[in-house]
Amino acid sequence: MHKLVQDATRYTLSRRDRREDEVHFSKLALRVITDLFLERRRELWGECEKYVVHAQQAGEWAALCEGEIEASGLLSRVSDYMFDRGRWREKEPVDKRAYEFQRKRLGEKHPDTIGSTANLAEIYHQQGRYEEAEKISVEVLALRRDILGEKHPDTIQSMASLARIYHDQGRYEEVEKIFVEVLALRRDVLGEKHPDTIRSMAELAATYHQQGRYEEDEKISVEVLALRRDVLGEKHLDTIQSMGDLAVTYHAQGRYEEDEKIHVEMLALRRDVLGEKHPDTLQAMHGLAVTWNSRQQYPEALDMMQECLQLQYQV
Numbered sequence: 001m002h003k004l005v006q007d008a009t010r011y012t013l014s015r016r017d018r019r020e021d022e023v024h025f026s027k028l029a030l031r032v033i034t035d036l037f038l039e040r041r042r043e044l045w046g047e048c049e050k051y052v053v054h055a056q057q058a059g060e061w062a063a064l065c066e067g068e069i070e071a072s073g074l075l076s077r078v079s080d081y082m083f084d085r086g087r088w089r090e091k092e093p094v095d096k097r098a099y100e101f102q103r104k105r106l107g108e109k110h111p112d113t114i115g116s117t118a119n120l121a122e123i124y125h126q127q128g129r130y131e132e133a134e135k136i137s138v139e140v141l142a143l144r145r146d147i148l149g150e151k152h153p154d155t156i157q158s159m160a161s162l163a164r165i166y167h168d169q170g171r172y173e174e175v176e177k178i179f180v181e182v183l184a185l186r187r188d189v190l191g192e193k194h195p196d197t198i199r200s201m202a203e204l205a206a207t208y209h210q211q212g213r214y215e216e217d218e219k220i221s222v223e224v225l226a227l228r229r230d231v232l233g234e235k236h237l238d239t240i241q242s243m244g245d246l247a248v249t250y251h252a253q254g255r256y257e258e259d260e261k262i263h264v265e266m267l268a269l270r271r272d273v274l275g276e277k278h279p280d281t282l283q284a285m286h287g288l289a290v291t292w293n294s295r296q297q298y299p300e301a302l303d304m305m306q307e308c309l310q311l312q313y314q315v
Contacts, residue, residue, distance in 0.1 A: 006057065026061035033058040034074045048081050057095050068101035072112065075101070079119055088126045095119040101211065111154070114143050125161075130169050137162040153196075156185050160200065167203075172211050179204040194236070198227050202242065209245075214253050221246045237280075240269050247287065256295045263288040277315050282308055 009025075037048050037055045048055075055078045062071030062153055075098040082091035099116035104112050118140045124133035140228040141162055144155040164177035187198040205220035225246055243266040250259040267288055270281040286309040292301035 018201075018236060020274050023065050027065035028068060029061055030058045030065065030067045030074070032071055034070060037077055038165075038246065048077075050083060052078060056094060059094070059101075062101060068105045071104075072098045072101040072116070073117050076112075076116070083122075086126075092120070092123045093124060109147055113146070114140055114147070114264060115154070117143075118161065121161065121165075125165050127170070128168075130165055134169075137165060151185060151189050155188065155198075155305070156182055156189070156267055159185075161201070163203070167207065168211075170210075172207055173205050174206070175210075179207055193227060195231065198224055198231065204247075205245065209249060209252070214249055218246070218249050218253075221249055235269060235273050237273070239268055240273070240280075243269075244284065244287070247291075251291060251294070256291055260288070260291045260295065263291050277311055279315075282311055282315070285311075 013145065023167045033051060033054050036051045046303040047232060055074055059075050061079075062068050075094050079091055079094050079098065082094065084087075095116055099113065101118065102110060102113040102116055117136060121133045121136035124130075124136065137158065139156070141158040144152065144158050148155050157183050159178055162234050163175045163182065166172075166175045166178070179200060183197070186194065190197050196267070201220050202224045205217045205224060208214075208217040221242065225239070226244040228236065228242050232239050243262050247259045247262040247266065250262070251258070266282040267281070270278065270284050274281050285304055289304040289308065291299045292298075292304065
């Protein structure tokens with residue numbers, strides 16, 4: 001429905017003699033858009049694009065029909081949709097409204113309310129608003145520890161989220177302490193081969209890398225790559241990313257031959273899986289050019305860099 005038609009309808013329904021109709025149609029609109037804005041599956045997001053503005057508008061009507069709980073569930077799906085697309089500025093008001101509805105109807109300590117609070121922290125983190133993100137994340141972690149317990153997956157996720165905020169602030173000693181604890185908890189709760197456990201290993205390795213502790217980084221990165229090949233397969237994006245992380249570690253140690261071998265393989269996989277012009281493929285091309293330059297293979301490095309730049313201009 002065109003926005004002008006929506007505005008005219010809302011104006012008409014807001015008259016005192018039409019209040020019952022306003023409640024009825026706001027409830028109906030909320031129910032319809034909830035059915036249209038589909039469940040949390042990425043392959044359905046293209047269909048959801050048609051209704052995302054309407055979903056946000058239906059959230060505005062929720063208070064009229066006491067539909068805050070239903071609206072908060074809808075807004076959570078809208079939030080997931082915007083997360084997948086990196087639309088952080090649009091996501092912030094959606095999460096704030098969902099939080100307001102949940103706090104009003106469910107209370108401050110309900111898991112859904114805490115989840116919306118955590119979403120706000122993630123938005124601030126992505127926007128580089130680290131102090132705000134940290135403050136909220138500390139509160140969320142304390143609430144989840146109190147309500148859900150130390151070993152609940154949501155509590156562990158909150159620990160990891162706080163560590164990532166510290167990482168982006170360069171507070172690596174605090175990051176390391178948390179990630180060591182997160183890894184131990186995930187191994188205990190989820191098992192060695194769970195994707196979240198493997199991710200925790202990769203994040204701990206990255207922390208060691210930032211500290212220049214390359215031997216410890218390498219040991220874990222080799223293990224991460226082996227686990228992801230086993231669990232996810234050779235062509236999974238996380239597996240390919242692990243190859244890149246290990247190549248960077250070898251490069252930092254001056255082990256350019258090993259670095260080159262992995263970069264060549266990684267570039268071939270990204271071209272196959274993502275295509276020639278994908279940003280990750282271009283990043284692999286650039287990385288390989290840098291490696292060749294370090295090995296004094298200047299003609300190859302120059303050709304690769306020129307090809308990479310031409311593709312970047314096209315993109």
